[in-house]
Amino acid sequence: xxxxxxxxxxxxxxxxxxxxxxxxxxxxxxxxxxxxxxxxxxxxxxxxxxxxxxxxxxxxxxxxxxxxxxxxxxxxxxxxxxxxxxxxxxxxxxxxxxxxxxxxxxxxxxxxxxxxxxxxxxxxxxxxxxxxxxxxxxxxxxxxxxxxxxxxxxxxxxxxxxxxxxxxxxxxxxxxxxxxxxxxxxxxxxxxxxxxxxxxxxxxxxxxxxxxxxxxxxxxxxxxxxxxxxxxxxxxxxxxxxxxxxxxxxxxxxxxxxxxxxxxxxxxxxxxxxxxxxxxxxxxxxxxxxxxxxxxxxxxxxxxxxxxxxxxxxxxxxxxxxxxxxxxxxxxxxxxxxxxxxxxxxxxxxxxxxxxxxxxxxxxxxxxxxxx
Amino acid sequence: xxxxxxxxxxxxxxxxxxxxxxxxxxxxxxxxxxxxxxxxxxxxxxxxxxxxxxxxxxxxxxxxxxxxxxxxxxxxxxxxxxxxxxxxxxxxxxxxxxxxxxxxxxxxxxxxxxxxxxxxxxxxxxxxxxxxxxxxxxxxxxxxxxxxxxxxxxxxxxxxxxxxxxxxxxxxxxxxxxxxxxxxxxxxxxxxxxxxxxxxxxxxxxxxxxxxxxxxxxxxxxxxxxxxxxxxxxxxxxxxxxxxxxxxxxxxxxxxxxxxxxxxxxxxxxxxxxxxxxxxxxxxxxxxxxxxxxxxxxxxxxxxxxxxxxxxxxxxxxxxxxxxxxxxxxxxxxxxxxxxxxxxxxxxxxxxxxxxxxxxxxxxxxxxxxxxxxxxxxxxxxxxxxxxxxxxxxxxxxxxxxxxxxxxxxxxxxxxxxxxxxxxxxxxxxxxxxxxxxxxxxxxxxxxxxxxxxxxxxxxxxxxxxxxxxxxxxxxxxxxxxxxxxxxxxxxxxxxxxxxxxxxxxxxxxxxxxxxxxxxxxx
Numbered sequence: 001x002x003x004x005x006x007x008x009x010x011x012x013x014x015x016x017x018x019x020x021x022x023x024x025x026x027x028x029x030x031x032x033x034x035x036x037x038x039x040x041x042x043x044x045x046x047x048x049x050x051x052x053x054x055x056x057x058x059x060x061x062x063x064x065x066x067x068x069x070x071x072x073x074x075x076x077x078x079x080x081x082x083x084x085x086x087x088x089x090x091x092x093x094x095x096x097x098x099x100x101x102x103x104x105x106x107x108x109x110x111x112x113x114x115x116x117x118x119x120x121x122x123x124x125x126x127x128x129x130x131x132x133x134x135x136x137x138x139x140x141x142x143x144x145x146x147x148x149x150x151x152x153x154x155x156x157x158x159x160x161x162x163x164x165x166x167x168x169x170x171x172x173x174x175x176x177x178x179x180x181x182x183x184x185x186x187x188x189x190x191x192x193x194x195x196x197x198x199x200x201x202x203x204x205x206x207x208x209x210x211x212x213x214x215x216x217x218x219x220x221x222x223x224x225x226x227x228x229x230x231x232x233x234x235x236x237x238x239x240x241x242x243x244x245x246x247x248x249x250x251x252x253x254x255x256x257x258x259x260x261x262x263x264x265x266x267x268x269x270x271x272x273x274x275x276x277x278x279x280x281x282x283x284x285x286x287x288x289x290x291x292x293x294x295x296x297x298x299x300x301x302x303x304x305x306x307x308x309x310x311x312x313x314x315x316x317x318x319x320x321x322x323x324x325x326x327x328x329x330x331x332x333x334x335x336x337x338x339x340x341x342x343x344x345x346x347x348x349x350x351x352x353x354x355x356x357x358x359x360x361x362x363x364x365x366x367x368x369x370x371x372x
Numbered sequence: 373x374x375x376x377x378x379x380x381x382x383x384x385x386x387x388x389x390x391x392x393x394x395x396x397x398x399x400x401x402x403x404x405x406x407x408x409x410x411x412x413x414x415x416x417x418x419x420x421x422x423x424x425x426x427x428x429x430x431x432x433x434x435x436x437x438x439x440x441x442x443x444x445x446x447x448x449x450x451x452x453x454x455x456x457x458x459x460x461x462x463x464x465x466x467x468x469x470x471x472x473x474x475x476x477x478x479x480x481x482x483x484x485x486x487x488x489x490x491x492x493x494x495x496x497x498x499x500x501x502x503x504x505x506x507x508x509x510x511x512x513x514x515x516x517x518x519x520x521x522x523x524x525x526x527x528x529x530x531x532x533x534x535x536x537x538x539x540x541x542x543x544x545x546x547x548x549x550x551x552x553x554x555x556x557x558x559x560x561x562x563x564x565x566x567x568x569x570x571x572x573x574x575x576x577x578x579x580x581x582x583x584x585x586x587x588x589x590x591x592x593x594x595x596x597x598x599x600x601x602x603x604x605x606x607x608x609x610x611x612x613x614x615x616x617x618x619x620x621x622x623x624x625x626x627x628x629x630x631x632x633x634x635x636x637x638x639x640x641x642x643x644x645x646x647x648x649x650x651x652x653x654x655x656x657x658x659x660x661x662x663x664x665x666x667x668x669x670x671x672x673x674x675x676x677x678x679x680x681x682x683x684x685x686x687x688x689x690x691x692x693x694x695x696x697x698x699x700x701x702x703x704x705x706x707x708x709x710x711x712x713x714x715x716x717x718x719x720x721x722x723x724x725x726x727x728x729x730x731x732x733x734x735x736x737x738x739x740x741x742x743x744x745x746x747x748x749x750x751x752x753x754x755x756x757x758x759x760x761x762x763x764x765x766x767x768x769x770x771x772x773x774x775x776x777x778x779x780x781x782x783x784x785x786x787x788x789x790x791x792x793x794x795x796x797x798x799x800x801x802x803x804x805x806x807x808x809x810x811x812x813x814x815x816x817x818x819x820x821x822x823x824x825x826x827x828x829x830x831x832x833x834x835x836x837x838x839x840x841x842x843x844x845x846x847x848x849x850x851x852x853x854x855x856x857x858x859x860x861x862x863x864x865x866x867x868x869x870x871x872x873x874x875x876x877x878x879x880x881x882x883x884x885x886x887x888x889x890x891x892x893x894x895x
Contacts, residue, residue: 238736245748
């Protein structure tokens, strides 16, 4: 997938992404300049808005949580060389699972049972929505990109039908379910731990963040320490060698897609149990798609995915602040930055490679000469 | 190095050289593929370049043909300083190249392929007319016998190669580079190719022949240059050298060119194939009524030009392809259309498989050596506890393998892609033979492997045979088949042409059989 780079590993993993990021920000800065504002002031406003204002770090981490889930979802499918575009739909259907559990069981069962069951349901529903395209790809050869896109639309239609019909809150006109009971709600970080996290300020950040961190660790362990991970990577890197090794390639593809859907489904825990407290229309609002960029930028590795998620979270949160601060800049600036970052770190990921390579070589050769 | 200077001084001016390279260097990261290469190629001669795999031959040719640019050094084509930055530049200067893997469009005709890139205007008719004329003229001039309207996919490899040559010289190439041209040819086809090359030379075309086969160098070249580890180590007049000297220059030490082995003592039958057949998805018969026996303690070699059913036979026996007709009795299992065994089942039974293409099947190049050292055996309780891999056990396995099979560098964390061809192959072979398999399926054990490693690999196979392993060996290198096998089975178009004892298998006889002429007729 990634073109061969002749750079040393540290430059490939650290230097190039930073250069790409700087280039993306520079283009955005140029646009801000033409809008008649000072780009550096705008950057400073964004940084303050993402990290320093009261509650802003909490907001940033709340967005980060969403990106971690969808980024991991895309990445695990990537490891099996499956391009899962369906994170959006899988998260949406995951929300249905979590919502059903919350609506039906929360009145009867205690929180310690409801929340784990809701998490499980979100994962299972999401997994089912990834599983079907996986089966179609593995056994029927239907291209995963096409089917997952189609499944996004199917998920959207199903949810609209459910939310304006069977699941709508009685006596309401907006397409949403009734509010969840209190024992189906993810505790907010600033409310727990006896005030340890109060520095985060009042924000939507909830325990889902911890779940996301656990998923990062679990992802690493699964991919690099288990037999299943070994088989997934073998299938992804060389399906012919996998066949030679006696690995059941279709089965691994299906499993990887189900795991991918499950991770995407967990987005619903953060969004619904954590923030919305009910199932609402379009709660996934593009996180599933941004997950592709997160996985791409994070090189499908948990550490990279965390950093990319944090960056995207900060841009989301800081971008909102730009809107408040400047007349000429709207919230869309965050979208523009996101797009630029995807452009530079995705499509143009290796644009700087030749220059960096040349500069490094010159620098190293000079080192050789001076050593002699 | 003495030779460059001697050559320059000894010859009359630069204009008699078709190609002069001066101090060409090229690095890929830390790997220095070409170091200060100088080379003079006389116009109108056949000049051979030999070297082990990874010696830098292909890189050098790619630089000459503009597919890569040198980091330093300069190049002169017919006495003119040339800056070749793309293959278009090269073609413009009269340099043509026939690649190891052909660059033809399979579902287009010979004519359309030859025309490709020189179509002329918006309508094809005119360009096609001109190309057809030229094609016919070249084809008859050099006795190539190419039908302009045949589809490439219907042609045998030997003819496809001629189409590549026509493509190159039609554009007016005065220097023709051929990269390992005989790898896919029968001995007969190779001879015809050499005849074509000789008549091209007689018409003043300069031929640069890249090969690792010393007998080809001896048979056809006028001059030869030897590369080792990215450097040009020597230049010789072919008439004034011999294969032993060339091998020593290539490897840097004396090598055994022949295999030493005792006569085999075959024992019980381990594998009996009866009436085996299979078809491609499109319905073409790939194997027809294949029957043979394989015994413990013998090497049965399968000779044949690539693509005559050997690959499919290996795939079926290793469980990667299902049987359509006939049956296989393997140890005490029966495999037929209704009873399939997966590669995993077969490995458990003691069938090891060294695949023909280590990059496609044998290795995951982006994995570390240690991860490759257990590929296919990753379910073994020794490497996995429950669902979790035992990293220490895997590492230890890889370290042992690297020590026993002399894998260099012995670094289990290095990615498979960073090993040379020979060392990659040693990893695959080590993985497959270390469990003392009952049956060993071997495909092209020394393809793209350097001379030193070939010697090592051949010794290993003989040792396994002597320990009672039943070995089925597929190779397109006839020499390898003849020197290793106890019996030789020849395949052509999915059928067995005949099985002959090693003592009766001569190069000529087997060569005839490879072309489909039966063993009786040949005998």
